[in-house]
Amino acid sequence: xxxxxxxxxxxxxxxxxxxxxxxxxxxxxxxxxxxxxxxxxxxxxxxxxxxxxxxxxxxxxxxxxxxxxxxxxxxxxxxxxxxxxxxxxxxxxxxxxxxxxxxxxxxxxxxxxxxxxxxxxxxxxxxxxxxxxxxxxxxxxxxxxxxxxxxxxxxxxxxxxxxxxxxxxxxxxxxxxxxxxxxxxxxxxxxxxxxxxxxxxxxxxxxxxxxxxxxxxxxxxxxxxxxxxxxxxxxxxxxxxxxxxxxxxxxxxxxxxxxxxxxxxxxxxxxxxxxxxxxxxxxxxxxxxxxxxxxxxxxxxxxxxxxxxxxxxxxxxxxxxxxxxxxxxxxxxxxxxxxxxxxxxxxxxxxxxxxxxxxxxxxxxxxxxxxxxxxxxxxxxxxxxxxxxxxxxxxxxxxxxxxxxxxxxxxxxxxxxxxxxxxxxxxxx
Amino acid sequence: xxxxxxxxxxxxxxxxxxxxxxxxxxxxxxxxxxxxxxxxxxxxxxxxxxxxxxxxxxxxxxxxxxxxxxxxxxxxxxxxxxxxxxxxxxxxxxxxxxxxxxxxxxxxxxxxxxxxxxxxxxxxxxxxxxxxxxxxxxxxxxxxxxxxxxxxxxxxxxxxxxxxxxxxxxxxxxxxxxxxxxxxxxxxxxxxxxxxxxxxxxxxxxxxxxxxxxxxxxxxxxxxxxxxxxxxxxxxxxxxxxxxxxxxxxxxxxxxxxxxxxxxxxxxxxxxxxxxxxxxxxxxxxxxxxxxxxxxxxxxxxxxxxxxxxxxxxxxxxxxxxxxxxxxxxxxxxxxxxxxxxxxxxxxxxxxxxxxxxxxxxxxxxxxxxxxxxxxxxxxxxxxxxxxxxxxxxxxxxxxxxxxxxxxxxxxxxxxxxxxxxxxxxxxx
Numbered sequence: 064x065x066x067x068x069x070x071x072x073x074x075x076x077x078x079x080x081x082x083x084x085x086x087x088x089x090x091x092x093x094x095x096x097x098x099x100x101x102x103x104x105x106x107x108x109x110x111x112x113x114x115x116x117x118x119x120x121x122x123x124x125x126x127x128x129x130x131x132x133x134x135x136x137x138x139x140x141x142x143x144x145x146x147x148x149x150x151x152x153x154x155x156x157x158x159x160x161x162x163x164x165x166x167x168x169x170x171x172x173x174x175x176x177x178x179x180x181x182x183x184x185x186x187x188x189x190x191x192x193x194x195x196x197x198x199x200x201x202x203x204x205x206x207x208x209x210x211x212x213x214x215x216x217x218x219x220x221x222x223x224x225x226x227x228x229x230x231x232x233x234x235x236x237x238x239x240x241x242x243x244x245x246x247x248x249x250x251x252x253x254x255x256x257x258x259x260x261x262x263x264x265x266x267x268x269x270x271x272x273x274x275x276x277x278x279x280x281x282x283x284x285x286x287x288x289x290x291x292x293x294x295x296x297x298x299x300x301x302x303x304x305x306x307x308x309x310x311x312x313x314x315x316x317x318x319x320x321x322x323x324x325x326x327x328x329x330x331x332x333x334x335x336x337x338x339x340x341x342x343x344x345x346x347x348x349x350x351x352x353x354x355x356x357x358x359x360x361x362x363x364x365x366x367x368x369x370x371x372x373x374x375x376x377x378x379x380x381x382x383x384x385x386x387x388x389x390x391x392x393x394x395x396x397x398x399x400x401x402x403x404x405x406x407x408x409x410x411x412x413x414x415x416x417x418x419x420x421x422x423x424x425x426x427x428x429x430x431x432x433x434x435x436x437x438x439x440x441x442x443x444x445x446x447x448x449x450x451x452x453x454x455x456x457x458x459x460x461x462x463x464x465x466x467x468x469x470x471x472x473x474x475x476x477x478x479x480x481x482x483x484x485x486x487x488x489x490x491x492x
Numbered sequence: 493x494x495x496x497x498x499x500x501x502x503x504x505x506x507x508x509x510x511x512x513x514x515x516x517x518x519x520x521x522x523x524x525x526x527x528x529x530x531x532x533x534x535x536x537x538x539x540x541x542x543x544x545x546x547x548x549x550x551x552x553x554x555x556x557x558x559x560x561x562x563x564x565x566x567x568x569x570x571x572x573x574x575x576x577x578x579x580x581x582x583x584x585x586x587x588x589x590x591x592x593x594x595x596x597x598x599x600x601x602x603x604x605x606x607x608x609x610x611x612x613x614x615x616x617x618x619x620x621x622x623x624x625x626x627x628x629x630x631x632x633x634x635x636x637x638x639x640x641x642x643x644x645x646x647x648x649x650x651x652x653x654x655x656x657x658x659x660x661x662x663x664x665x666x667x668x669x670x671x672x673x674x675x676x677x678x679x680x681x682x683x684x685x686x687x688x689x690x691x692x693x694x695x696x697x698x699x700x701x702x703x704x705x706x707x708x709x710x711x712x713x714x715x716x717x718x719x720x721x722x723x724x725x726x727x728x729x730x731x732x733x734x735x736x737x738x739x740x741x742x743x744x745x746x747x748x749x750x751x752x753x754x755x756x757x758x759x760x761x762x763x764x765x766x767x768x769x770x771x772x773x774x775x776x777x778x779x780x781x782x783x784x785x786x787x788x789x790x791x792x793x794x795x796x797x798x799x800x801x802x803x804x805x806x807x808x809x810x811x812x813x814x815x816x817x818x819x820x821x822x823x824x825x826x827x828x829x830x831x832x833x834x835x836x837x838x839x840x841x842x843x844x845x846x847x848x849x850x851x852x853x854x855x856x857x858x859x860x861x862x863x864x865x866x867x868x869x870x871x872x873x874x875x876x877x878x879x880x881x882x883x884x885x886x887x888x889x890x891x892x893x894x895x896x897x898x899x900x901x902x903x904x905x906x907x908x909x910x911x912x913x914x915x916x917x918x919x920x921x
Contacts, residue, residue: 103712104712104715104716107716107719107720108719108720121879157694157695158693158694158695158706159693159694159695159696159705159706161704162704179695179706179807219878220878220879220880221879221880225880226919227883228883232910235716235720235909235910236712236713236716236717236720236812237713237808237812237879237882237883237909238883239712239713239716240709240710240712240713240716240808240879240882241808241879241880241882241883243699243707243708243709243712243713244707244709244808244879245707246699246700246701246707248699248700264587264588265586265587265588266586266587266588266608267588270672270675270677271675271677272675275590275591276588277587277588277608278672278673278674278675279672280669280672280673281669283532283533283665283668283669283672284665284666284668284669284672286533287533287536287664287665287668287669288665290536290537291536291537291664291665378608379666379669379670379673383665383666401911401913402911403835403910403911404835404837404908404910404911404912405835406832406833406834406835406836407835408833449648449649450550450649450650450666450669450670450673451649451650451654451670453666453669453670454656454657454666454667454670479833480664480666481661481664481832481833482830482831482832482833483833484830490655
């Protein structure tokens with residue numbers, strides 16, 4: 064072992080706080096993606112690149128909000144169940160009646176209308192059918208109604224110029240339907256954020272291949288994580304711990320993607336070829352290396368030509384924490400998006416949780432309901448590589464840097480990553 | 493207008509409570525989908541049709557959990573910074589060292605090990621590098637360690653036979669990575685639940701087409717809603733309000749899909765061809781018609797040959813409520829899945845909300861942060877068709893059947909459907 068290697072095995076000199084690392088990264092990188100046009104039916108889950116604007120009013124004309132009879136409000140101002148006012152029925156209007164074929168409602172007249180039907184000319188209000196007795200061609204109106212009563216006015220729902228989805232909005236079904244309502248059939252969305260993955264490690268073998276090596280799981284994690292966020296992995300390569308080979312792989316990744324994620328070899332406890340490989344790329348600038356988070360403290364980031372190169376652990380939990388802390392804000396910023404709300408629950412701790420002050424810790428926990436309350440138990444199995452902590456638990460408890468820990472019985476807020484059931488899960492030991 | 497039509501315009505005789513309608517539907521329908529095999533990398537968002545089981549242990553052998561030196565714990569039981577114990581270094585082991593090439597650690601010996609490296613034979617613990625001084629071929633150990641200390645034991649994370657994802661689990665990135673860890677490359681998932689959509693209404697025209705008619709937005713809503721849930725719309729047709737035509741369209745839908753959703757024409761306030769059309773299909777059985785929910789009270793359901801035929805409003809908000817209340821539990825049950833947790837927030841009402849007792853009401857609301865608390869305001873714009881209430885708000889407030897309303901200042905739980913920002917949104921009037 065070289066002297067430098069021994070020196071590095073002593074560990075990082077300092078760890079950058081998570082928020083500071085994120086701020087530095089966002090200050091160093093500001094990416095503008097191209098937009099693409101999609102049929103609105105295919106846009107769910109994508110992010111608007113331009114405001115989606117209503118080109119016209121909806122409803123396009125005054126419509127009845129109920130089933131009933133369209134009248135002149137002034138004609139029925141004295142109506143009551145005891146003294147119904149008879150009106151002559153001049154026609155019947157449904158939502159499919161062409162606007163050119165509407166009956167005219169004069170004084171002392173009424174038209175039967177169905178919900179959504181255009182208000183016929185002359186009428187200015189609708190009396191609900193429950194307050195009308197119909198006999199042949201006469202409507203006996205038993206209730207009064209103010210002008211515009213039970214009428215949905217033109218433009219009441221959407222007015223020409225209204226913003227249906229603003230830049231950065233992640234498109235949900237209701238944005239699709241609102242756009243369709245005013246005949247918007249295409250939207251401009253950001254193209255997917257592209258990620259290149261470089262997995263380093265002499266020990267790695269492909270998943271499913273025979274042999275002693277360590278299966279390259281990080282590649283699967285990153286691509287499925289990216290997919291959930293509306294991004295995509297566009298290239299992936301596994302390389303040995305060789306500075307020149309790593310450097311070339313990162314450079315190729317930078318050529319095809321918006322960000323490069325390099326896994327493995329980032330610890331100072333291992334031959335640290337990755338930081339040196341990336342540092343040797345012309346124009347590369349180190350943003351941070353070593354973060355005050357557990358797991359994931361070996362994470363680091365460079366910027367090369369305006370693009371981020373993230374160095375993360377290849378161990379699943381540490382990798383996930385680093386992706387969420389660093390790549391997620393970069394992708395959301397490129398989409399001009401804000402974070403969607405996450406499912407959280409307040410729950411009572413059944414066992415103490417300790418923290419190393421100065422570090423932000425991500426505990427995998429199990430949350431369940433019992434006796435009408437939510438209980439939470441940190442999983443004993445922990446460590447940056449222990450993937451079973453994610454599949455056996457259903458939540459993440461974040462302990463902030465300034466907190467020494469939480470006591471048994473304390474109420475804490477937990478982010479849920481899976482369904483909550485009744486009773487303590489039997490697979491907890 | 494016929495006598496029967498007038499009679500029906502009076503409205504439903506009674507409305508089934510939502511929970512009762514759901515129970516009746518789930519009791520009448522129990523669908524088993526076929527399973528399909530997917531590469532694990534493509535399974536995110538799908539639902540496991542068989543338990544995903546670890547075929548072997550992970551780690552596959554005892555591994556070092558830290559960078560350090562592998563020792564016999566008994567050799568260093570007396571070690572301290574003041575009296576370090578010198579051990580002869582017999583080799584160096586990294587995660588990529590083949591198992592057949594591990595050095596043997598005898599009494600008085602040690603091997604340098606990196607995180608993830610197999611523990612060499614003879615050693616039973618690892619002293620972290622921070623507690624070791626290395627000089628040439630000698631490791632001066634300054635700390636003691638118990639047997640198995642800093643060792644990840646074989647099978648500690650996953651044991652052969654452990655369940656990685658059980659039937660009905662929606663696959664997330666951590667299930668993918670856990671499967672990959674034990675070389676599981678394919679999983680069995682339920683094929684997507686298939687929905688056929690029949691949009692009825694003489695007034696309908698396709699979105700983007702010119703003319704007076706009403707754009708057929710429900711089709712867009714249903715397909716984007718299904719997509720978010722991991723289901724798919726496999727057929728869609730728009731038909732006029734003609735009993736025979738509707739019946740044939742529903743029968744064709746039943747031929748290709750697991751469920752048929754018929755929009756429009758389900759109100760008794762309109763020529764009610766849909767219930768009569770579906771009822772005329774041999775074997776059709778009415779489950780409910782008329783639900784105590786606002787909006788969406790005209791919803792109904794038949795079962796035909798074990799498949800549900802849902803009748804829902806074509807108006808966006810009512811349609812969405814009915815899809816969530818009735819189609820969602822059917823799809824999740826077919827997937828053997830349970831509901832994922834939803835983002836909710838407790839917020840203080842800035843305006844009173846009223847309810848019609850006996851009905852479950854779905855208020856569209858705006859939630860924001862102000863002065864360190866969450867505030868919630870029901871949107872004035874309401875009604876079953878008012879899509880702007882969904883895009884201008886960011887939450888749904890459900891008022892249960894037995895509640896008359898909530899007062900200004902009360903704290904209520906709101907389901908969030910979009911990001912929460914600081915300050916009252918300026919577009920609220």
